[in-house]
Amino acid sequence: MASPRQPLYDRLPEIYRIKDAEQFPAGQLAAFLGILDELPAGMRDNIEALYNDQFVETCADWVVPYIADLLGTSHLSGEPWTLRADVARTVFHRRRKGTLGAIESLVFTLSGWAAQAVELRDRMVWTQHLNHQRPDAGGIPPLTLRRSLGSAVRGGTVALRDPAALAFLGGPFDTFAHVADFRPGQIGVPRYNLPNLGIFLWRLEDYTVPVADPGLIAAQAVAGVGPGEAAAVVRCIVHPQADPMVLFNTHRYRMADTPPNLSHPDQVPGPMPWPRLTSAAEHGNPAAYVAVAPYAAGTLPDAPGAAANGLTLHVIDTVVPPEPAELPPAERWTFRGANLCAWEDGLSPPLAEYEIAIDPDRGRVLFGLSTLATEAQPLADGLFISHTYGFSGPTGAHPVPRPPVTPTASIDRTMGVNALEGALTNIHQATAPTIIEIQDSATYTLDLAAVAGTENVGGVLSLRLAQPLTLRAATGQRPVIRLERPLRLRPHDLTNVAAVDALTVTLEGLYITWDRSAADFAAISTPLVARAAVNRLRLDGTTLDPGGSWQLDETRLPSRPGLALTGDYDFAAADFDAFTQVPEIVLHRSVTGAVLAEESAYSLDVTDSIIDAGSGVGDAAPELAIGSLSDPADGYGPALRLSGLTCFGTARVASVTGAGGIWLHPLRAHDTQQGCLRFSALSGSDDRLPPHHGCIFGPGLDVSFTDDRFGLAGYAQLRQRSDPRLLEQGPGRDEMGAFGYLRTTHKWKNINIRFREYMPVGIRPIRIPVT
Incomplete structure (x- = not known):
């Protein structure tokens, strides 16, 4: 060493x-x-x-093509990590050229996505000769043609009584037989034919939130139960705001295996199929999706490891099923995949004792127990959940690695739900920059009325700051901050010009939402941040909950502004004259609701972010996403600089400059002589633009998202069927919008290039995105 x-x-x-x-x-x-x-x-x-620089694993990025030349590998462009991995595994791929393992490894190397290559000819139905019958299960017909989920079905009919198998119908692990499809190959559609090779891809990343507080937990007794039925239940909604959410499984792959094991039916980063969660089903496999992890009373549960399932239920170890006694306590629970949309009406058949019903499509969990006082209530009081969800990339608040810092204060759930309020107490007396790091993924309450040292002017509370302030999540954590009233920030001493000039507030890795029962948020127009009288407010990998989440009846809740800032910064006349700054609002890989501020009072800098006013594709009366707070109809918002933006709603700004934006609705700039807009997509309806270059315009522009509703896995993810110009004419010849930095188009192109080099003659690859 x-x-x-x-x-x-x-x-x-x-x-x-x-x-x-x-x-x-x-x-x-x-x-x-x-x-x-x-x-x-x-x-x-x-x-x-x-x-x-002698080794591809440690060399500088510019050296990678030179090492590729030594191997005779054609050059690609795109994300540096994928290019390095492509060169590093060149020899591996050449040795296995023409095999399914090489194809899957190529896809993973060039994209980081889970992949499953399937010879579609093996899934075609066949007619057996009467003298040479070959039922897959063996023996003398008539017998069942399939005894395991992995065995192929080459004849017979679909087993409609097997929901676990039907959950994979039409997907990468479909085991049923299909008739021949002679149509040309099409992205996203499997064509079952002799020369076709289906390459199924999971484009969404899986993010596991460790040891989080559920949004709703309630214990309740059940009346009129029969033998073996649960006399008490615990209801749990996973989402921190008790909204529906789709639970994902984690991607557990073994790249070093020969051939690489990159995908398994129960270990891919996609939504959990609820039939596979049932213990008693013939082909159920709940152990691959959910685990029960007991922990000792008086302690906190440990975070699940890297190879953990998608859902871990941390239960107190005093609640233990008695049977079967030969199994460890964590393995004595039984599971059921179920539709819990109307769980108040009970299940059919009724929930059994020590049975856990899971609805992965809605993010609900139901525990069946024998008693309310000794089991259900203690379990509810001590329940934590580590859950997994899917998203396109690290835009918004996610449990991702973060650069190390030396915090001045650290908080965790052992300090209580009001720990953040305590950490901010008398923050105006700080003599050096303050960094408060949250060490877990708990939900914390923030009420400025409970923070000592806040300003109170006519009942309107503001946090006074004397030094720069950073609130951040620890690496691998996603804490939730639930506001009781809007967040307001101001300098402590306006006469200290140097301190005010240096006053910045950074929110990093936080999921900031509001208490839906709080009186201050009764009006939907109330923003999460109502005052930013600082030199700079920076949101880095942060989510200001924009609202608009979907509900069980398929309706959407109203959207809420992320920032609504007045032109006088809420100062009295004398203080307004002393405050000479023009606050800069910086959004870096963040998600927020509408940004409403005045034209000359603020500036707005957006990088790889989403601004969502709740208006989707084709809305005839879009809401204002960026604009003036005092005059939404005719006024203008702050000057906008952007590098990657997806905007759901109308934008009215003082000026605009930058590249890589997607505006589904009109963009109007007050000053069209300043700035330049490049490589962006615009509605083409009632736009008012500065000089622009390489932009594409509607109407008629096919902009298609996997989903445009906040909270869903494919939120703001562009479909491959969108207008090709939208996917290929953004900055760096890649896609436009908030996720352009992922270089998705380059990944697709690199995969196609390598397929031409490694695909066996006569085989037609068909790319089929699963997520």
Whole structure:
């Protein structure tokens, strides 16, 4: 192991460093030796770089094509990670050229997506000769033609009594026979024919929120139960706001296997099929999707590991099913996949004791227990859930790795739901920048009325700040902050010009929503952030819940503004004159509701983000997504700079410049002589634009999202059937919108290029996105 590097100054005897610190000004010797140290340090770094550049795993990005030349590999463009992986596995792929394992490995290497290659000819029905019958299950006909989910069905009829098998019908793990389809191959549609190879792809990433607080937990006794039926139940809704959500499974693959094991029916990053969650079903396999993890009373559960299932139920260890006694307590529960839309009316058949019913399509869990006081209520009081959901990429709040920092304060659920309020107490007295890091994925309440040191003007509360403030999630966590009243920020001392100039507030990795029973949020026009009288407000990987979530009756809740900021910053006249800043609102890979602010009072900088006012494709009367708070109809919002934006709603801005935007509805700039819009998609209806280049216009522009409703897995994800210009004429010749940085189009093209090199002669690949 190499010894740690030491600058020249650190190699001096301690006496010289002490005397150097006593000089005025201090550190003169350190500065001088630092200059002398730059040259050998540069030489050392260059020598180390030369060594690292010999290996594709550690070389600089610009070296990858040169290593590819040594292997005779054609050059690709796109995401650096995929290009590096493609070169690194060149020899592996050449050795396995023409095999299904090589095709799956190519797709994963070039995209990072789970993949399953299927020879569609093996799923075609056949007619058996009467003298040479070959029923798949063997034996003398008539017998069942399938005894396991993995066995093929080449004849016979579909087994309608097997929901677990039917859940895979038409997908990558379909085991039923199909008639021949002679139509040309089409993206997204399997064509069952002799030369066709179906390549099924899971494009959404799976994100697991560890040890989270469910949005609803309730224990209740059940009357009139029969033998073996649950006398008490615990109802649980997984989503932190008790909205419906789709539960995903985690992607558990083994890339090092030969051939690589990249996809398994029960280990792919897609929605859980509810029939597979039933213990008693012939082909049920709940152990691959859900686990019960007991933990000791008085402690907190451990987060699930990297190879965990999509859903982990953390239950207190005092609630233990008695049977079967030979199994560990965590394995004694039974499971059922069910529709829990109307769980108040009970299930048919009724829920049994120590049975857990799961509705993965709605994110609901129902526990059956024997008693209310000794089992149901303790389980409800101590229940935590680690759940998995799907999303296109790290835009918004997700449990992802984050750069390490040294926080000035850390909080977790052991400090209570009001821990954030305590951490912000008297924040106006801070003498240095404050970094508050939340160490878990719990739900915290934030009521400015409970934070000591806040400003109170006529009952309107604002958080006073003397130093920059950062609220962030720890790496791998997604905490939820539930506001009791809108968040308002202002400087503590307007006379300290230097402090006000440096005053920034950063929200990183947080899911910020509101208490739906709070009086301050009774009006749907009330925003989550109502005052930002600071030099800069930065949202980095943060979600300001825009509302509009779907409900069980397929309706949508009303949308709520993310920011609604007044032109006078809510200052009295004297303070308004002293506040000389023009606050900058920065959205970086974030999701928010409408941004309403005044033209000359703010600026707006958006990167790879979504602004959602609740208006989808084709809405005839769209809501205002970016504009003026005081005059929504005729006024204009702040000057907009963008690099990747999907905007659901109308935008009226002072000026606009940047690239990679998708506007489904009119975009109107007040100053058309300033700025330039490039490589963006516009509605073409009532637009008012600055000079523009490489833009495409509607009406008639086919913009198709997997879903345009917040909270669903395919939210704001462009379909492959969208207008090709939308997918290929964005910045960097990739797709437009908030997810352009994922370089999805380049991934598709790189996959096609490699298919032409590695696909066996006569085989036609058909790409079929599953998510």
